[in-house]
Amino acid sequence: MSHGTRRPPTPVGLSDLRSTDEAALPPPTVDAGAGRGVPAWLAATLNHCSRCGAALRLGMVPGEDRERLACDACGFVAYVNPRLVVTCLPVTDAGDVMLLRRGIEPGRGLWAQPGGFMEIDETVEAGAVRETLEETGLLVEPGHIVGLYTRPEAAIVVIAFEARIVGGAATLTPEALEVRPFAPEAIPWPEIAFRTSEWALRDWVHRVRPDLELRGR
Numbered sequence: 001m002s003h004g005t006r007r008p009p010t011p012v013g014l015s016d017l018r019s020t021d022e023a024a025l026p027p028p029t030v031d032a033g034a035g036r037g038v039p040a041w042l043a044a045t046l047n048h049c050s051r052c053g054a055a056l057r058l059g060m061v062p063g064e065d066r067e068r069l070a071c072d073a074c075g076f077v078a079y080v081n082p083r084l085v086v087t088c089l090p091v092t093d094a095g096d097v098m099l100l101r102r103g104i105e106p107g108r109g110l111w112a113q114p115g116g117f118m119e120i121d122e123t124v125e126a127g128a129v130r131e132t133l134e135e136t137g138l139l140v141e142p143g144h145i146v147g148l149y150t151r152p153e154a155a156i157v158v159i160a161f162e163a164r165i166v167g168g169a170a171t172l173t174p175e176a177l178e179v180r181p182f183a184p185e186a187i188p189w190p191e192i193a194f195r196t197s198e199w200a201l202r203d204w205v206h207r208v209r210p211d212l213e214l215r216g217r
């Protein structure tokens with residue numbers, strides 16, 4: 001894809017990712033920031049070499065096909081990669097999805113699924129279970145992957161599992177001002193905190209209630 005190409009965000013479901021025919025894949029989930037290098041807010045935190053403390057410089061390095069942040073003093077290359085945000089769509093026995101009204105920024109007061117950054121020493125599933133428990137008090141068992149969603153400008157990839165609620169009880173925390181179920185036809189679309197949450201919920205609704213027509217925003 002050439003620099004500057006803007007494509008509408010198109011969530012990619014797991015079934016698509018498993019396709020062996022690359023030409024059949026839909027466009028990736030790009031948004032503002034795709035193909036634009038390290039986001040400025042992130043670059044601002046990467047001034048010095050973590051190995052020797054000298055200044056990092058952006059430029060070409062041998063063997064690489066794009067500019068990298070590298071240290072002239074010791075040769076260290078500071079690779080900058082996205083972080084994974086692990087999330088769940090906890091589904092009740094009645095088929096409703098449990099969402100939380102966020103108590104902290106970003107998106108304070110708006111609705112989202114539970115989730116957060118994956119820790120370095122856990123699996124994707126364990127991270128999703130941990131975050132869901134921490135934020136909502138619900139113990140879940142992750143099932144299939146609803147989708148993977150890329151936000152280059154935020155340097156994140158969000159994975160959303162559909163999850164069965166197997167224990168716990170909805171609990172309010174500083175991170176969750178409210179925790180409640182929503183039927184697929186009653187999701188508060190204008191009050192969803194993040195585009196990645198909206199994309200995941202749309203993919204989920206499309207699968208569980210294909211008869212519902214969702215209007216674009």
Ligand SMILES: [Zn+2]
Nearest residue numbers: 049052071074
């Ligand atoms: Zn260095």
